[in-house]
Amino acid sequence: ARYRKIDEDFFEELEEILIGADVGFDTVMELIDELKMEVKRQNTNDPSAIREIITEKFVDIYSDGQEVQSDLNIQENELTVILFVGVNGVGKTTTIGKLAHKFKADGKKVMLAAGDTFRAGAIDQLEVWGERTGVDVIKQAEGSDPAAVMYDAVRAAKSRGADILLCDTAGRLQNKVNLMNELQKVKRVIEREIPGAPHEVLLVVDATTGQNALVQAKTFKEATDVSGIVLTKLDGTAKGGIVLAIRKELGVPVKFVGLGEKMDDLQPFHAEKYAYGLFAEAFEEKEEKKEEEAGD
Amino acid sequence: MAFEGLAERLQGTMQKIRGKGKVSESDVKEMMREVRLALLEADVNFKVVKEFVKKVSERSVGQEVMKSLTPGQQVIKVVKEELTELMGGEESRIGTSKRPPTVIMMVGLQGAGKTTTTGKLANLLRKKYNRKPLLVAADVYRPAAIKQLETLGKQLDMPVFSLGDQVSPVEIAKQAIQKAKDDHLDYVLIDTAGRLHIDETLMDELKQIKELSSPEEIFLVVDSMTGQDAVNVAESFNEQLGITGVVLTKLDGDTRGGAALSIRAVTGKPIKFVGMGEKLDALELFHPERMASRILGM
Ligand SMILES: Nc1nc2c(ncn2[C@@H]2O[C@H](COP(=O)(O)OP(=O)(O)OP(=O)(O)O)[C@@H](O)[C@H]2O)c(=O)[nH]1
Ligand SMILES: Nc1nc2c(ncn2[C@@H]2O[C@H](COP(=O)(O)OP(=O)(O)OP(=O)(O)O)[C@@H](O)[C@H]2O)c(=O)[nH]1
Numbered sequence: 001a002r003y004r005k006i007d008e009d010f011f012e013e014l015e016e017i018l019i020g021a022d023v024g025f026d027t028v029m030e031l032i033d034e035l036k037m038e039v040k041r042q043n044t045n046d047p048s049a050i051r052e053i054i055t056e057k058f059v060d061i062y063s064d065g066q067e068v069q070s071d072l073n074i075q076e077n078e079l080t081v082i083l084f085v086g087v088n089g090v091g092k093t094t095t096i097g098k099l100a101h102k103f104k105a106d107g108k109k110v111m112l113a114a115g116d117t118f119r120a121g122a123i124d125q126l127e128v129w130g131e132r133t134g135v136d137v138i139k140q141a142e143g144s145d146p147a148a149v150m151y152d153a154v155r156a157a158k159s160r161g162a163d164i165l166l167c168d169t170a171g172r173l174q175n176k177v178n179l180m181n182e183l184q185k186v187k188r189v190i191e192r193e194i195p196g197a198p199h200e201v202l203l204v205v206d207a208t209t210g211q212n213a214l215v216q217a218k219t220f221k222e223a224t225d226v227s228g229i230v231l232t233k234l235d236g237t238a239k240g241g242i243v244l245a246i247r248k249e250l251g252v253p254v255k256f257v258g259l260g261e262k263m264d265d266l267q268p269f270h271a272e273k274y275a276y277g278l279f280a281e282a283f284e285e286k287e288e289k290k291e292e293e294a295g296d
Numbered sequence: 297m298a299f300e301g302l303a304e305r306l307q308g309t310m311q312k313i314r315g316k317g318k319v320s321e322s323d324v325k326e327m328m329r330e331v332r333l334a335l336l337e338a339d340v341n342f343k344v345v346k347e348f349v350k351k352v353s354e355r356s357v358g359q360e361v362m363k364s365l366t367p368g369q370q371v372i373k374v375v376k377e378e379l380t381e382l383m384g385g386e387e388s389r390i391g392t393s394k395r396p397p398t399v400i401m402m403v404g405l406q407g408a409g410k411t412t413t414t415g416k417l418a419n420l421l422r423k424k425y426n427r428k429p430l431l432v433a434a435d436v437y438r439p440a441a442i443k444q445l446e447t448l449g450k451q452l453d454m455p456v457f458s459l460g461d462q463v464s465p466v467e468i469a470k471q472a473i474q475k476a477k478d479d480h481l482d483y484v485l486i487d488t489a490g491r492l493h494i495d496e497t498l499m500d501e502l503k504q505i506k507e508l509s510s511p512e513e514i515f516l517v518v519d520s521m522t523g524q525d526a527v528n529v530a531e532s533f534n535e536q537l538g539i540t541g542v543v544l545t546k547l548d549g550d551t552r553g554g555a556a557l558s559i560r561a562v563t564g565k566p567i568k569f570v571g572m573g574e575k576l577d578a579l580e581l582f583h584p585e586r587m588a589s590r591i592l593g594m
């Protein structure tokens with residue numbers, strides 16, 4: 001193995017890498033403190049060992065001693081309703097398209113509810129996804145009451161014997177009280193029609209988001225009892241490290257990651273794989289640098 | 297979970313100093329630690345923070361803070377001044393080409409707010425400057441992107457140019473400019489598809505549009521909730537396209553918006569407008585001082 005000193009500089013650099021990944025200062029400090037202790041305990045300065053340890057520490061903090069379920073809560077032989085919420089432009093509608101495709105491939109009967117009646121072209125956008133995936137969309141005119149759309153959609157899904165109903169909602173910033181109330185109303189309508197529904201409330205978070213994602217998660221959780229996160233746009237250069245703080249402080253796990261704009265660009269979340277990727281660049285960059293220096 | 301502002305952050309340090317009645321260099325160091333944390337929590341990029349704190353620290357170790365009776369307030373004042381200066385300077389003006397029509401390109405990552413901002417800018421151009429804009433639907437990739445712009449055009453009662461989604465954006469831009477000339481419209485606002493700065497093919501497409509349309513402005517539209525990645529995005533778009541300004545969207549939220557500082561620091565390009573809502577009149581001029589207070593949580 002390539003030799004490299006594990007000194008204060010190393011930890012400082014690691015701190016910057018983690019902050020640069022939007023992990024957030026407090027969480028970074030916690031991670032680094034634990035790493036330092038473990039490195040001391042194992043008395044190692046092999047970088048590949050360090051990489052294993054830090055991945056482990058990340059997963060430790062993420063899972064907090066529990067088995068974290070990233071599977072969706074799917075009802076057997078009954079309608080499963082999944083509600084999508086989040087701030088503007090994060091990827092809610094696209095994720096619904098991707099999930100519709102996934103469920104369809106699993107042989108499920110899927111329907112979509114066009115609950116964004118506000119944004120220009122939002123209904124058409126969902127309809128394109130409906131066509132692409134061969135799935136029916138329940139909609140009303142632009143500007144109509146989203147709760148009424150949801151009521152219709154749940155009824156239609158039940159009467160047509162659908163397995164899965166994916167409900168789109170308009171993007172909204174969490175500090176808009178009336179819009180958050182509207183969202184609660186949408187959720188209540190679903191609850192009233194089907195006890196126990198919605199079976200999942202997925203908060204979509206854009207990986208480029210910084211510390212505000214934690215505030216988003218907190219407020220949306222209070223309003224709609226969010227059960228999981230979809231972390232989108234991980235195909236860019238942003239890392240979405242704030243999900244660690246969201247998990248730690250609010251207990252909400254990540255269920256999927258979005259890796260592009262196409263139908264297939266959705267994958268289940270694996271904490272270990274994610275953590276490994278988070279540090280990959282850092283460690284590889286260093287190794288490359290070493291090689292260059294060695295070559296000089 | 298509510299992030300502390302700089303004033304709260306400095307309180308502990310201040311208490312200690314008050315006991316001694318004199319500010320030492322190590323006190324300043326401690327205060328700078330708090331400045332650093334406040335900026336990081338506001339999502340200012342860590343490299344930008346480093347440079348910034350160095351600058352503020354140099355000023356603080358000198359007369360201003362150490363000789364002051366209220367060193368905490370003095371630090372805040374220095375930080376605010378430096379922040380404002382860094383982000384300020386240019387006026388939020390929209391350029392006009394000597395040979396009409398004036399072309400403006402809207403570019404940025406997916407979901408940043410380009411299409412909405414295109415509508416808002418068109419609205420502003422007509423209302424405030426009495427101009428006649430043509431909206432151009434050059435996003436042929438995102439489902440219903442054209443429909444979205446057409447709907448905004450209808451709301452504004454303004455013409456929207458589209459050739460459907462089977463024609464290349466470069467060709468669309470070319471024909472749109474001709475159309476504007478024919479119809480005596482003086483601004484051409486090109487709504488482009490969201491794209492990653494690392495997507496070479498799509499970045500090339502923007503370069504081609506730039507090449508043929510000689511835009512007066514290329515506005516990079518950035519979501520104000522963006523975290524540390526803002527520097528990568530802004531730097532890359534700027535290097536590849538030479539942006540002329542930035543529009544910071546969704547500032548009606550409760551984000552601190554440290555991305556504003558990051559972007560300005562790495563590109564040197566002015567933030568011209570801020571988006572303050574989803575409606576088509578929710579576009580405001582950028583105020584550096586207000587932004588500085590916001591980043592500092594005051
Ligand atoms: N690169 C990339 N782009 C994505 C991903 N997910 C969504 N997008 C793009 O992000 C933009 C916004 O996606 P939407 O699905 O419309 O987001 P939304 O949350 O429904 O937006 P609003 O309804 O306006 O609040 C679109 O251009 C999508 O193609 C992803 O995982 N990677
Ligand atoms: N609250 C708020 N929402 C905004 C603002 N600007 C845009 N939005 C919303 O953000 C979402 C994305 O806006 P778009 O204009 O579709 O973004 P875009 O950059 O064109 O997206 P793509 O074409 O998919 O890349 C929509 O829900 C808009 O209504 C703003 O200033 N404030």
Ligand SMILES: [K+]
Nearest residue numbers: 089206407519
């Ligand atoms: K975004």
Ligand SMILES: [Mg+2]
Nearest residue numbers: 092093116122
């Ligand atoms: Mg949507």
Ligand SMILES: [Mg+2]
Nearest residue numbers: 410411435441
């Ligand atoms: Mg758009």
